[in-house]
Amino acid sequence: MSTKVTFDQLLEAGSHFGHLTRRWNPAMAPYIFMERNGIHIIDLHKTVAKVEEAAEAIKKMAQQGKTILFVGTKKQAKDVIAKHMQEAGMPYVTERWPGGMLTNFPTIRKTVSKMDSIDRMMTDGTFENLSKREKLQITRQREKLETNFGSIKNMKAIPSAIFVVDVCNEHIAIREAVRLGIPIFAMCDTNANPKDIDFVIPANDDATTSIDVIVGAMAEAIKEGSMERKIAVADEKAAAQQTEGESEGGEGRRRGGRGVRRERVKREDNDAMNARLAGKFASEDEDDK
Numbered sequence: 001m002s003t004k005v006t007f008d009q010l011l012e013a014g015s016h017f018g019h020l021t022r023r024w025n026p027a028m029a030p031y032i033f034m035e036r037n038g039i040h041i042i043d044l045h046k047t048v049a050k051v052e053e054a055a056e057a058i059k060k061m062a063q064q065g066k067t068i069l070f071v072g073t074k075k076q077a078k079d080v081i082a083k084h085m086q087e088a089g090m091p092y093v094t095e096r097w098p099g100g101m102l103t104n105f106p107t108i109r110k111t112v113s114k115m116d117s118i119d120r121m122m123t124d125g126t127f128e129n130l131s132k133r134e135k136l137q138i139t140r141q142r143e144k145l146e147t148n149f150g151s152i153k154n155m156k157a158i159p160s161a162i163f164v165v166d167v168c169n170e171h172i173a174i175r176e177a178v179r180l181g182i183p184i185f186a187m188c189d190t191n192a193n194p195k196d197i198d199f200v201i202p203a204n205d206d207a208t209t210s211i212d213v214i215v216g217a218m219a220e221a222i223k224e225g226s227m228e229r230k231i232a233v234a235d236e237k238a239a240a241q242q243t244e245g246e247s248e249g250g251e252g253r254r255r256g257g258r259g260v261r262r263e264r265v266k267r268e269d270n271d272a273m274n275a276r277l278a279g280k281f282a283s284e285d286e287d288d289k
Contacts, residue, residue, distance in 0.1 A: 005051045005217045010044045013209040018042050018190030028190050031202035040190040042202050051214060054185050054199040055221040061160055062225025063232075068185075069155065070215070071173045072165035073097060076208045077215075081165065082151070084219035089226070091155040093173075095148050102176040105158050112149045118142045161185060163218060166205045167192040187214055 010016065018024070018032065018040035033043035058068060070092040072081045078094040085092040093101070101108055118138055121127045127135065162177050164170045164186040177184050178196045185199040186192075187210075194200040204210040 005048060005055075005213060007044050007048055009213055010047055010203070010210070013204075013213045014207045015047060015203040015210040015213065016042045016044050017204045017207070024190045025193050027193050027195060028188065028202065031188075031200070032190060042190065042204065047202050050199070050201045051217055054201055055217050057183075057199060058161075058163075058185065058218055059221040059225040062222045063229050065229060066160035067091065067155060067157070068218075068222065069093065069152070069159035069162045070165075070218075071097065071162055071170050072211070072215075074166055074169050076206060077165040077211050080208060080212045080215055084215050085151070088219040088222040090219075090222060091152040091159065093151065097170065097173050098148065099172065100176075101173070102158055102162075102180055102182065108149070108152075109156075111145070112153050115142060115145045115149070115153060118145075158182070163215075165211055165215070167194070167197065185218070187211065 016033070018028075021035050021038055021040055024032070024040055031043055031046050033041045035041065061068060068090055070081050070085050070090060072078060072092075073094060073096060081092050082094055098108060118141070121138070127138070130138070158180065159182065161183040162173060162185070164173060164184060167174060167186050167188050168191060174184060174186070174196055183198045184196065185201070186194075186197045187201050187203050187205040188194045188197060189203070189205045192205075201214060203214055
């Protein structure tokens with residue numbers, strides 16, 4: 001999949017279907033094309049532009065090595081986000097949002113570190129010395145931690161941005177991000193309030209196909225950005241090694257030049273000494289005669 005999402009892709013995925021007109025949020029009016037059979041229809045031309053804008057911003061973040069946390073706990077979004085983010089290598093939350101995930105991140109990290117402690121117990125033999133009941137309790141605890149926090153265990157710091165599917169459903173995550181000043185990317189349906197969203201993507205957030213197209217585009221942008229980052233780092237490393245090699249070569253040549261000069265001076269000194277000795281012997285021979 002390319003980061004370029006077309007009008008036809010979105011239309012086929014059903015991204016244009018909004019909610020019933022009585023459930024709309026007036027703040028989404030700029031993104032609504034028309035009303036049909038009591039349902040608002042989203043303007044997909046604006047959706048295409050917003051997807052490209054969001055993908056470009058996410059790609060730049062990935063180029064800089066930044067982390068984007070993807071959040072989607074509703075049934076339609078869970079599997080889609082897990083699939084794409086496992087491929088892109090970004091953290092995600094698809095189970096219940098743990099309160100304080102962002103605003104109380106150190107505590108969350110301590111909870112996540114319990115998984116590492118249990119894993120160490122299982123590998124160093126400590127686990128085998130426990131009773132059957134203790135083993136069962138620890139195993140259940142490990143499974144629960146894996147379910148709730150396994151997808152963020154590699155997230156060592158607060159993310160640089162979050163991407164949310166369904167603004168209404170993930171209002172706690174958005175509130176925490178706003179409080180910390182973290183940029184927010186979000187799919188916003190016609191019932192959403194886009195006030196606190198930095199990158200609004202107007203689209204149907206209830207259809208799995210619609211979520212798949214848009215989250216897939218974000219995943220491809222992350223992959224492209226990460227690949228460009230790897231290439232840039234490799235180029236910098238190669239340039240540094242080349243510069244170091246040239247400086248060592250120059251130093252070697254300078255050392256070689258000094259060595260040649262020393263040999264020449266030494267040879268000239270030896271020639272002068274030999275000439276003086278020859279002159280001395282010649283004068284002694286004349287005196288003997």
